[in-house]
Amino acid sequence: MNGGDVTEQSVYRRLREVREAFDKPESLAWPEISRGHLLLMMVSPKKQHQLVAHRLRTQLEPQLGTDLVLMPATDMEDAALGILRVPYLVVIDEEEATAESDAIDPRRCHLVIEIVSRSNPGNDYEGKLRDYPAMGVPHYLIVDPRDGTAVHHWAPTRRSGEPAYDNRQHYTCGHRTVNDTAQLVRSWRRQRGMSQTRLAELAGTGQAAISRIEFGRDLPTLALLDRIASALDCRLTVAFTSSSGQNLP
Known part of the structure; x- marks a missing residue:
């Protein structure tokens, strides 16, 4: 560890101590620490x-x-x-x-x-x-x-x-952006009474990949999504929308 590393760690520990002793007003969020600075936000x-x-x-x-x-x-x-x-x-x-x-x-x-x-x-x-x-x-x-x-x-x-x-x-905003794929894959798999291992076999991938998708850790490619949909007896549909939310022809 070089001298710069020691200094950075010392600064961080000091900022941590200041934060712990901070008398936070109601109008402020708890301070954050980044790159040697204490950050205050409303x-x-x-x-x-x-x-x-x-x-x-x-x-x-x-x-x-x-x-x-x-x-x-x-x-x-x-x-x-x-x-x-x-x-x-x-x-x-x-x-x-x-x-x-x-x-x-x-x-x-x-x-x-x-x-x-x-x-x-x-x-x-x-x-x-x-x-x-x-x-x-x-x-x-x-x-x-x-x-x-x-x-x-x-x-x-x-x-x-x-x-x-x-x-x-x-x-x-208004689109269901968070973990939609995870929810759909998990829901359809359970409705089919299928294990992650069996779905992985039918879709030509590994059980770990299915687990990561269902927990929202990975976004699968369209090719993999298509194979998963086929394994679940579903059809994958991709649609483009305009900024107003209308489907494009």
């Missing part, structure tokens, strides 16, 4: 922000089943990187939720959701888009109430030496 009282938050929770919770937990505003920490973030919503295993540590291990989460702040949108679109792939967060969904859009980022990698996500998909 809690949004806007009804549009709260409505989006309500819809996300009510949409996502029924899809999780008994093994996954939806945690609001919970510390997620990578001390080695000097990063502590507080995602608006994060999906983790029940096992991780009951672990002894105070903070979530980012490499054990399945999905992080942030609702863009009007006062500081760069924190979600830039700061967290840099930090979350570095921390190993597999899926990051940014929901923006300002223009009714959402962006799903997944597959952490490095690009030009910097942490980044390898894939992204844009949506308009």
